[in-house]
Amino acid sequence: MNDQAPLRVIGAEIERSDAHVKVTGRARYSYDAARPGMLHAKVLRSTRAHAKVLRVDASAARAMPGVHAVLTGVDLADVPMPVYGYFIKDQPILATDRVRYEGDMVAAVAAETEGQANAALARIVVEYEDLPALPDMEAALAEDAPELFEEAPIGIVPPYGAGSSGALRPRRNVCYSYAYETGDPSVFDECDHVFEDEFRFSRMHHLHLEPFVCLAHWKEGDEIELTTSCQNPFPLRKEIARIFRVPESRIAVHVPFVGGGFGSKNNCKTEPIALMLSRRTGRPVRFCLTMEEGFLTNTQHAAILRLKTGVMADGTLVARQSHVLLDSGAYSDASPLVAEKAGYRVAGPYRYKHISSVCDCVMTNQPPAGPFRGFGGTQATWASDSQIDMIARRLGIDPMEMRMKNLVDLHEPWVPGESGVDSDMREGLDLVAREVGYDRPREANRGVGLSIGFKDGGGVNKPAQARVKVSTNGDVHLMCGTVEIGQGARTALSQVVAEVMDCPLARVEYLPLDTRYTPFDQGTNASSGISVMGQAVERAARSVRQQVLQMAAEELGTEPDKLRLDNWTVIHGNESHALAPMIMGRYGGTGFEFTGDGFHKQPNDHHAPLETKSVFWEIGWAGVDLSVDPETGQVFIHKLVVSGDAGRAIHKLVCRGQDEGAALMGLGQALYERMIHDGTRLVNGEALMYRVPLAEDLPEVFEAITQEQGHGPGPFGAKGMGEGAMLPVASAVANAIEEAVGVRLTELPLTPERVLSALVEAGKA
Amino acid sequence: MTTLSENGKIDIAFTLNGQPVSRATTTSRTLSDLLRDDMDLKGTRVACGRTVCGACSVLVDGFPRAACSTFAFEVEGRSVTTIEGLEAEDGTLDPVQAAFAKKSAFQCGYCTSGMILLARALLAEHQRPDRETIREWISSNICRCTGYQLIIEAVEEAAETMAGKEAAE
Amino acid sequence: MFTAPAPRGLARSQADLPPVPLYRPDSVAEAIHALDTAPAPAALYAGGTDFFARLREGEAPAALVWLDRVQDLREVGRDDHALRLGALVTHHEAFRHPALDAVPGLAAAWRRIATVRIRRQATLGGNLMARRTRYELSILLTALGASAQMAGADGTIDLPVEDLWQADTATHPLLVSVTVPLEGCPRLDYERSMRPTFTQALAMRDGGWRLVVATEYLRPWAHDMAPGTPPAEATAALPADFADPAVSRAHMVRAGAAFLKRQIERMEAPA
Numbered sequence A: 001m002n003d004q005a006p007l008r009v010i011g012a013e014i015e016r017s018d019a020h021v022k023v024t025g026r027a028r029y030s031y032d033a034a035r036p037g038m039l040h041a042k043v044l045r046s047t048r049a050h051a052k053v054l055r056v057d058a059s060a061a062r063a064m065p066g067v068h069a070v071l072t073g074v075d076l077a078d079v080p081m082p083v084y085g086y087f088i089k090d091q092p093i094l095a096t097d098r099v100r101y102e103g104d105m106v107a108a109v110a111a112e113t114e115g116q117a118n119a120a121l122a123r124i125v126v127e128y129e130d131l132p133a134l135p136d137m138e139a140a141l142a143e144d145a146p147e148l149f150e151e152a153p154i155g156i157v158p159p160y161g162a163g164s165s166g167a168l169r170p171r172r173n174v175c176y177s178y179a180y181e182t183g184d185p186s187v188f189d190e191c192d193h194v195f196e197d198e199f200r201f202s203r204m205h206h207l208h209l210e211p212f213v214c215l216a217h218w219k220e221g222d223e224i225e226l227t228t229s230c231q232n233p234f235p236l237r238k239e240i241a242r243i244f245r246v247p248e249s250r251i252a253v254h255v256p257f258v259g260g261g262f263g264s265k266n267n268c269k270t271e272p273i274a275l276m277l278s279r280r281t282g283r284p285v286r287f288c289l290t291m292e293e294g295f296l297t298n299t300q301h302a303a304i305l306r307l308k309t310g311v312m313a314d315g316t317l318v319a320r321q322s323h324v325l326l327d328s329g330a331y332s333d334a335s336p337l338v339a340e341k342a343g344y345r346v347a348g349p350y351r352y353k354h355i356s357s358v359c360d361c362v363m364t365n366q367p368p369a370g371p372f373r374g375f376g377g378t379q380a381t382w383a384s385d386s387q388i389d390m391i392a393r394r395l396g397i398d399p400m401e402m403r404m405k406n407l408v409d410l411h412e413p414w415v416p417g418e419s420g421v422d423s424d425m426r427e428g429l430d431l432v433a434r435e436v437g438y439d440r441p442r443e444a445n446r447g448v449g450l451s452i453g454f455k456d457g458g459g460v461n462k463p464a465q466a467r468v469k470v471s472t473n474g475d476v477h478l479m480c481g482t483v484e485i486g487q488g489a490r491t492a493l494s495q496v497v498a499e500v501m502d503c504p505l506a507r508v509e510y511l512p513l514d515t516r517y518t519p520f521d522q523g524t525n526a527s528s529g530i531s532v533m534g535q536a537v538e539r540a541a542r543s544v545r546q547q548v549l550q551m552a553a554e555e556l557g558t559e560p561d562k563l564r565l566d567n568w569t570v571i572h573g574n575e576s577h578a579l580a581p582m583i584m585g586r587y588g589g590t591g592f593e594f595t596g597d598g599f600h601k602q603p604n605d606h607h608a609p610l611e612t613k614s615v616f617w618e619i620g621w622a623g624v625d626l627s628v629d630p631e632t633g634q635v636f637i638h639k640l641v642v643s644g645d646a647g648r649a650i651h652k653l654v655c656r657g658q659d660e661g662a663a664l665m666g667l668g669q670a671l672y673e674r675m676i677h678d679g680t681r682l683v684n685g686e687a688l689m690y691r692v693p694l695a696e697d698l699p700e701v702f703e704a705i706t707q708e709q710g711h712g713p714g715p716f717g718a719k720g721m722g723e724g725a726m727l728p729v730a731s732a733v734a735n736a737i738e739e740a741v742g743v744r745l746t747e748l749p750l751t752p753e754r755v756l757s758a759l760v761e762a763g764k765a
Numbered sequence B: 001m002t003t004l005s006e007n008g009k010i011d012i013a014f015t016l017n018g019q020p021v022s023r024a025t026t027t028s029r030t031l032s033d034l035l036r037d038d039m040d041l042k043g044t045r046v047a048c049g050r051t052v053c054g055a056c057s058v059l060v061d062g063f064p065r066a067a068c069s070t071f072a073f074e075v076e077g078r079s080v081t082t083i084e085g086l087e088a089e090d091g092t093l094d095p096v097q098a099a100f101a102k103k104s105a106f107q108c109g110y111c112t113s114g115m116i117l118l119a120r121a122l123l124a125e126h127q128r129p130d131r132e133t134i135r136e137w138i139s140s141n142i143c144r145c146t147g148y149q150l151i152i153e154a155v156e157e158a159a160e161t162m163a164g165k166e167a168a169e
Numbered sequence C: 001m002f003t004a005p006a007p008r009g010l011a012r013s014q015a016d017l018p019p020v021p022l023y024r025p026d027s028v029a030e031a032i033h034a035l036d037t038a039p040a041p042a043a044l045y046a047g048g049t050d051f052f053a054r055l056r057e058g059e060a061p062a063a064l065v066w067l068d069r070v071q072d073l074r075e076v077g078r079d080d081h082a083l084r085l086g087a088l089v090t091h092h093e094a095f096r097h098p099a100l101d102a103v104p105g106l107a108a109a110w111r112r113i114a115t116v117r118i119r120r121q122a123t124l125g126g127n128l129m130a131r132r133t134r135y136e137l138s139i140l141l142t143a144l145g146a147s148a149q150m151a152g153a154d155g156t157i158d159l160p161v162e163d164l165w166q167a168d169t170a171t172h173p174l175l176v177s178v179t180v181p182l183e184g185c186p187r188l189d190y191e192r193s194m195r196p197t198f199t200q201a202l203a204m205r206d207g208g209w210r211l212v213v214a215t216e217y218l219r220p221w222a223h224d225m226a227p228g229t230p231p232a233e234a235t236a237a238l239p240a241d242f243a244d245p246a247v248s249r250a251h252m253v254r255a256g257a258a259f260l261k262r263q264i265e266r267m268e269a270p271a
């Protein structure tokens, strides 16, 4: 509970620092970036799911009006290493000998206008020879399936700690496999019951509103200037340096406001093609994908999850084995990382004597899947916390009681070698159960379901650096690489600085992100903004503060700890001294700048399964009250309650907004939102047919409660937020459906058709 | 019949944020390109490009329209308000803008211009809308970040401010 | 039967439309004349809520015929025999028009189509002539046995609304209006709660009922039945290939029957 001492800026009811520019339309995004002489890029995409590229004839395209450059696979010969990917470098900048999904990029044009670029692309002739297509994981894993990559792409397995391991290409069409094991499998023999269940998870698209877009300029002397809508500018810089063999010091990546990403905007998307075209033409090149192309660029992972869980008759969990298959699509993108997370997290927030899990990334002829809010945790929670509920009901135990019995305690390491769990999960479950009316009597066909989503938070092996500068008159400059993608990082991190510096928030300026000057950060993901970068920022601010107080103490002939700051005056007892004249007196009339650096990285630790202990634990609790129409299978949500533990809420409305946004995304996933395929063909890949939740889809009552349990590692006890509330929604809905009508659905989305079929099968319709 | 253009060129005149403007453009120019690229009013965001998300909404004669899917020639003689036209001359925010800022009714901000203009039109038609009406109107546009609840609350807040102002006048 | 959309090699957009001649007719005759004399292919432009999606799908008109001034297309009226709705009538105008009272249930159904922003702009004509399975007026109007008045150089022809899906619009390209016959006092009930999978309209008039089922991806299926037909029997008549990747036939037969039963109850309940 929130028994923390009140702070001045942290937790205060203040406007976000990006409020004014966003409500007035002044905020600038990469989409808005333009330069004189800029050309526009467009690409030609494969219309085949899996084919050999026999011939690409682009001669007619080169002669089209307005065209400055045409690229096809052969042009990759100029590029030192024309493939990209996170662990596995398997995605070519343009397809060369093979296309692997409908939408694979085959040729690119830079022209004066997008229209001219498309007109030129339309003249390119591509000859294909179709190969058998693998639309889904079953097809890809079949005995006689063709190997999608005949030769092994370059890849790495990162160092893992106790119990974890990874393997490249362990079998046909599996590009990566992650495994985790702890405890002795023989404990299964002690179990009173062993339950095996299979779950299926459908695939969503991020549908970020700002498209994938960049403006690239390859200047003379191999100097690269890139403005891009991207969540991880530093790794992107590294990837570009590697692909084109240019020093990182010659690459400036600028990231203005990002109009949503939800995971999709990591690593290379539009950038390599735009850079190649810019190098060819010497002109700045803008490459903006349409939303329709967005669907073909990055998606969530569809998944099949098989769980085997051993339990005692009294509901005590003993052992869990799992096998997770992730549909990674045509290229690995972040799949190995997602596998790591899905495989690791699938045990959920409960205590086991033995856990063993394997997660395979299966290559198919679908658009590449990548990071998506929850990062494997969504898939894992769907299966994990559905099964807990199923087991409880099978044993005749109240599902809430079963959870309470098995939850890992506050401060108890989640698994051996891990950090202690930093939320009291029972407290959260109790809260949500109370709010949703878990104990209230219910009418027929009405049910309440609970669920807990659980993930390690803050990213693995993630360093963050920050710099805080204060100039003579007290203007504070915050420099760090966390991208403002909507999550409120600019505000929250500036608040941390303002709190430490005892100055008004308005005094703190979050400087534009430019990889040449901004201190290094691994990326804006894993809810790491506050928990990891926040610690770096806090340290930088404390360092500056200390320097200022030290100087003032010397000037005033006292000790720093006798002094305090108040909006750029120094308070000494009941005297106050303006700082500006003091600084000029000491450093001269031009003034001075105090600079503080901060760094945070969770220490490496070989006892921790992922090689570092989890920075924090992101937990989302959900309670759903719903009714089922047994004649039609329709589900009506009366009330959805979600809760996250912010540790300490730096900005309350930001926290609430994160949870509400995440929960509604989860509700869409639970009930209807999905990419629909006919074989390898995406049939709803545009905004009208792809249904995302609208305001009219809000449940009758929708509550997001921010807990402030105060155990977080971040500044002032804060933890990360933003993914947690998405995780438990689908399982909570499925759990509530079972309570309402006694049928269990194990495949998402929970459509009326699935509900009704299950009722019919059970003889209940 | 009027032939508005034989060769694809067309001159248009309209009122933009209260000021008369005229432009030589083409028949295929969209209103969003005209505003963003020809007039440098980049507060109008473009996302889906096909009338669905409403991020590009501007008010045409007071009602929201997707600027990405409106031809420039369609606003001939009409009055267009963009997000840039909502602030008073002295920079005072419109009550809807102020409420969105206060309630943090945005995250990435990409839907915000469109949502604010949509809410303006709503409040012009319904001084004290109930929640159902707000929901119905807000369902016109997509916000992928917020979960809509804070947007709805911001609209309620703006309605209250505006009603209070009216009562005071 | 479901057919998947063709794969697209190019990401077309508004930017692909070059400047083209633009005509603004004042009458149906002028509109037809403009279509005949403009560089081909010329496109009709009404509310524009679907038009830009068509550009993105690769349609490439060489001229635009902007219908907004054609007053004849805006008329709404009724007499004892028919309700007539002009093609340029927007959803917003339609569901508020008192003439719709001629068909109880029609306004209530129409009111739920699209969103507040779209309704003011989207027209009846565009909704039908876009010929997209996701659009619903074809469902409602097919249930009501409506006909479409299509104008061409040699005059106007009448087509059942359900035939618009496959109508060759070369000779009669312009939808002028839609006429709902009022014989037998038609009433309508529209079950839309299953979107985004399928919807179902039931029209009753003296002497006959008509059920129409459609999905996001399948054209409306119309089924005439005698009053009193058991719901399950009616939906069991769905064609064998009536299914798409989002919903199975079996589900529509089953849930559809449950809805149909409720629809009948609603419609037969004393007002």
Ligand SMILES: Cc1cc2nc3c(=O)[nH]c(=O)nc-3n(C[C@H](O)[C@H](O)[C@H](O)COP(=O)(O)OP(=O)(O)OC[C@H]3O[C@@H](n4cnc5c(N)ncnc54)[C@H](O)[C@@H]3O)c2cc1C
Binding pocket: A688, B050, B051, B052, B053, C043, C044, C045, C046, C047, C048, C049, C050, C051, C052, C054, C087, C088, C112, C113, C114, C115, C118, C121, C122, C123, C124, C125, C126, C127, C128, C129, C130, C134, C135, C136, C137, C173, C174, C175, C176
């Ligand atoms: C966000 C959104 C939500 C929607 N939701 C729904 C919904 O819930 N239910 C639903 O039914 N629909 C829905 N729609 C579809 C909408 O109703 C149609 O787009 C609209 O009715 C089309 O009319 P328009 O005047 O805008 O057509 P336009 O875009 O102007 O034209 C569409 C097509 O029809 C042709 N055309 C137009 N008028 C005529 C005519 N008189 N004669 C011959 N051809 C003509 C045009 O040439 C063009 O090919 C939605 C659309 C959007 C964008």
Ligand code: FES
Binding pocket: B045, B046, B047, B048, B049, B050, B051, B052, B053, B054, B055, B056, B057, B066, B067, B068, B069
């Ligand atoms: S961008 Fe115009 S409606 Fe989506």
Ligand code: FES
Binding pocket: A209, A259, A260, A486, B105, B106, B107, B108, B109, B110, B111, B112, B142, B143, B144, B145, B146
């Ligand atoms: S704030 Fe990001 S889409 Fe609404």
